Amino acid sequence: MTMRIRLTGALTALALLAGCGGGDGLGAALQGGLASLTGTGGAAASAAAAPAGTAADPATLRRVELATIGIVGTAQQLTASGGRQTFAGPEGFTYTLHDGMLVSTRGLSHDLMAADTRQSRAALRAGGGEALRVHETLDGLDRIVRSEFACTITARGAETIEIGNRQKEARRFDENCRGEGVIFDNHYWIDGSGRIVSSRQFVNLSVAYLRSSDL
């Protein structure tokens, strides 16, 4: 499978919106007027305020890896709102985490269009349990295909993991999911505050797993 994704189109547009292009336009409005007016500009504006090339707030960066298709690098947070964070990874792809759970990818051709991971997240909070997970993908006829997975979440105890260059103590959980024709295993590392600081989560059969960690 070839995976050439160009940083064009939408992300160029985003750069424009985010004001990388110059003082005029919606980008400026977004950083200034629009953001302050809406009162929520924080996320978008912070992404905007840290254009590529300048030192970004480490809290908005992730290390991301899609081993199967050979994408590894740093992802920059684009927006964070409504509990969802969207990151732009290398080669123009983006992914969205909802409370740390992978709910979509874009720009990978075989994208995860959407996911319902609420039960899995609740089971992680509860220290383990059963969960039903739903993934949506796009088929050759542009129809949304819904796949359901029955998952078991199991606590694996504390582990010391490397986040950025630091060693960090985190609780590991494994999620074993079984659906029609597919079995996969997700891993999560959760810190003392209950936040997912590192994970390996299933995208689909073509892309396999996405690893995303704090930096």
Place this chain on the structure above:
Amino acid sequence: MTIRAMRRGGAASLLALLAAGAVSAQTVSDRGLSYTLYGTPGLIETPSALSAKDGQIAATVGAFDGQTRTTFTFQLLPNLSGSFRYTRIEDYTLPGQSVRDETYFDRSFDLRYRFNDETATMPAVAIGLQDFLGTGAYSAEYLVATKTFGDTLRVSAGLGWGRLGSHGGFDNPLGVLSSDFDTRPGLDFGEGGTFALDQLFRGDAALFGGVEYAPSETLTLKVEYSSDAYDRESELGLIERDSPLNFGAVYRPLPGVQLGASWLYGSEMALTGTFLIDPTERPYGPGLDPAPVPVRVRDADARAAQSWDRTAIPEATIGAALQQALAAEGVELSSIQLSDRAVRLRYTNTRYRSEAQAMGRIARMLSLGLPASIEQFTLEPMQRGVPLSAVTLSRSDIENFADVAGGTAALAQRRVLDDAGSAAGLAELPRIDDRFSWGIAPYGRITVFDSDAPFQLELGAQLTASYEITDSLVASGTFRQQLYTNREDPELVVAEEGEPHPVRRNAALYAKEGTTGIRDLTLAHYGRLAPDVYTRATLGYLEEMYGGASTEVLWKPADSRLGLGAEVNYAKQRDFDLGLGFQDYDVVTGHASAYYDFDNRFYGQVDVGRYLAGDWGATFILDREFENGWSVGGYFTLTDLPFEAFGEGSFDKGIRVSIPLDYVVGQPTRREASSTLASLQRDGGARLRVDGRLYEVVRDGHLNDLDDGWGRFWK
């Protein structure tokens, strides 16, 4: 990596005859399918009762000793397939015709209907008509049953009439119904191309059958008993038919490719190659579209805002910024209407085949950039400067349904589709895109089916240019330079007694004399008279052979399955040299048209009116369209021109295929490749070829096309 793909039997089995796994009734029919020399699912020369996967197209070339059959088989419906075949037979003439030392070319058409799915105990049973249109040289009818045993063995047996009843024939069992069935009348092919109804299932019947064995997933071995006596070919000394037994092997080196060799009738070596295309499987998956911008979710306070501060953000600033941002998505924003709680946009999507996908991208940009009080987004897509519809989305829905399972469907339910609103209230934005565009591209033209020159090729380069005087008034032209052709010098066709004026038959002369010339040069205007009523006027050199004026009006509400249109043209025949001059012939031609969008993915069209040669009649078109933009269909035209005056083929008919380019290249694009396999283009039932007829322009933004592409809203 612990992904384990547990493929179920039949899920990936174009390749393997009976690949490992349970044989389930629903999937057995298209498993391990291979093709006959006639390009239909079956054994070597005889058919089986199997069907290909729904929608699949199989292109087969089969050849042996002086015969070449090129066949396209399309699985029209899960149980119904149609085949179109073009045949070349050296030194052949039809029965009853004098023996000539010439190569014979023929087109033929088959239909096959499968009654049932194979079950554990019941075989699949199908009925078929082979070459029932055209001159009938291959005509045969059959009933056939096919049963699969285990994972490797498949047996077919059938009863054939016509060619398939010519060896080992016995009295027609249908004779008990009526003595009419006992004898098959001789071929009265006239100009060909008509139904030979009085022949079907008549005359002697015979049994045929065979066995397929698959020792591996890539190899199938076959043996069959053929009931085709090859009477005429033997009579002409073309084939030595020593035995009714045929032996063959089919090898599948790659998915979608089948290569076969067989030993026919104890004397002939035959080769086949089949290439399969499945319109429902995209080679690049869902598409290499770049990632869109994310949705920004407002917090509760922001959602509650009733207005926004226009001194901080003037409306003009928003319009200009959005226009610039959307340009990066290939969306040209023409006008905008802003209020405290709502925004309305008119734009032209130049990149995405699916208008819904463009809407998804626009909606995300709006959620990211607009003041928080704006809750309602109304999107009015335009094509050729004409607004097609209005889709209203709530910003909260965009926020709530992004990245949420079920969100695509929920949004489809909650969107409001209407006719595009009026222009009142919209603030025009100055255009930032280029009004002038141009390009140079190669072109190629293949003309087949001409019995004198069965394969004519023309290659060259063309320069296209257009200038948008306004959004809806466009001047455009195409200039062609021919670089290569294998055409021999055509002769001027002049109408003989009783024949229509040669309105199309001199096509070859345009290719010969118009080596450098203007293919088209027009001024086109599009408009909207009323919310549901669209207009077009095109003036100039409309197509290669005709210039003049073309006017059209179409009624098509955005949420209606029915469209009604009318077109009136004045056309004057152009000089052969593709210069600016005209010949003497002119005609007023036009049609009243009805378009209907059946809910089972079939589109029908009927045009009634006057054709280029002045003949009156009607054209019937039926296309099967796939959600991803593929379309396969057929048409025929009957006019008051008698079949004898029409000439070869009796009346105009053909099949047509349209392939969206994004299917092929994986990148988003609105372009598509269309091709028509017409029967020989003659003068009866010929229509003017005008670019940009309204129905095709308008329907992209309407209900069914929006629904078809809706899955891409969040892509």
